[in-house]
Amino acid sequence: MNQHLGKRIGNKMIRMILLVIASSILTFMLMKASPIDPLQANVGQAALGSMSQEQIEKLNEYWGVGTSPVKQYLNWAFDFVRGDMGTSLLYRQPVSEVIAVKLMNSLFLMVIAWGLSGVLGFFLGVLSGMNRGRWIDRLVKGYCLLISSTPAFWLALLLLMIFGVWLKVLPIGLSVPIGVEAAGVTLQDRLYHAILPALTLSITGVSNIALHTREKMIGIMDSDFVLFAKARGEKGWILFRNHGFRNALLPALTLHFAAISEIFGGSILVEQVFSYPGLGQAAVSAGLGSDMPLLMAIAILSALIVFGGNMIADILYGIVDPRIRKGGAG
Structure with missing residues (x-):
């Protein structure tokens, strides 16, 4: 079984690499097909009109205007x-440095959200499934x-208006307080x-x-x-602890890894x-500003996160349910 599991993981890794390559090609093609002029988007029409032809040519060379798309991609x-991820045309910094900062912000946010959604979803699913047909079951399903x-x-x-604008109990944006140096920002x-x-x-x-947990x-x-x-007198928490927890947890965990792409x-x-200054905001800025090196790096990293989560979910599902493993019947 270990040999077969290793072969399965190897096949999934090869498939993930091919999907990442395809994602990079598709992202590059969409960027080249964009009607946005990188010079006008980042320099401005007025400033562009006041530049000399030599300055414009240097900018065209810097932004890669007029270079063959195939040569650019290769x-x-x-x-x-x-x-070498290149240099961000918007931030004027190496893409690796920009990605490092943005990725840490996004991971900090997504790990918290991923953990909360998993715990809350599992709890609600168990509560609903153990009280099928009752008011709490209908409430959970409706929610x-x-x-x-x-x-x-x-x-x-909606949450921003309620807690940030009306109640004023939470900040309306950003990841750190305004005007505070990086060294002074606390956890x-x-x-x-x-x-x-x-x-x-x-x-x-x-x-x-x-x-999903409810149905399970x-x-x-x-x-x-x-x-x-039940005939022996077990009920409530004791029944769930002895017979429900393990049987419901692994399928829920498998589905939760597959939900990384949604998060x-x-x-x-x-x-x-x-x-919030994370990868998502950087991707939007790079797309609107035709920052090819930054957007391509974000696309690759995003594909690795999404496909990696799906691969882990697929492998876990094969471990949880041996019937889907090839050769499992033997």
């Missing part, structure tokens, strides 16, 4: 493989259906500024895990071994609403 790919149809950016705006400051965006992401990520718990509660345990996709909109 040059970028070879440099990227060697570890999940409502949240699943609610856009993340709309929920972010408490970062947590305080991450409450609203993390809460938005966690709320929108609850529904799938809760509904219903199946567990109808099983023969649970009916036998990551939602973070782009949420970061824009809260002006």
Whole structure:
């Protein structure tokens, strides 16, 4: 089984690498097809009109205007493989340095949201499944259906208006207090500024895990071994601890890893609403400013995070349910 599992992981890694390459090509093609003029977007029409032809030619060379797209992509790919992500045209810094700062901000936000949504979704799913047909079951199902149809950016705006504008108990944006040096920012400051965006992401990520766990718990509660345990007098927390927790946790955990893509996709909109300086906001700025090196690096990193989460979920699912493993019947 270990040999087969290693082969399965190897195949998934090869598939993930091919998908990342395809994502980079698609991102590059979309950037080249964009109607945005990088010079006008970043220099301005008025400033561009006051420049000499020599200055314009230097800017064109800097932004890669007029260079063959195939040559541009191949040059970028070879440099990227060697570890050189290039220089951001907007930030005037190495892309690796920009990514390092933005990634830490996004990971800080997404890990909190991912953990909260998993715990809350599992708890609600278990509570609903163990009380099937009762008022609390209907309440959880209604909440999940409502949240699943609610856009993340709309929920972010709503929470921003309530807690940031009306009640004024939480900050309306950014990841750190305004006017405070980086050395003076504490973990408490970062947590305080991450409450609203993390809460938005966690709320929108609850529904799938809760509904899936509910169906799993219903199946567990109808099983023969649970009916036998009930006949012996087990109920409530004791019944869940002895027979429900392990059987419901692994499938929920597997689904939760697959939901990384949803958390990551939602973070782009949420970061824009809260002006949170993460990868999502940097990706929007790079796209609008035709910052090819930065956007390509963000696309590669995003693909690795999303495909990596899906790969872990797929592998975990194969471990949890041996029936889907090739050769498992033997």
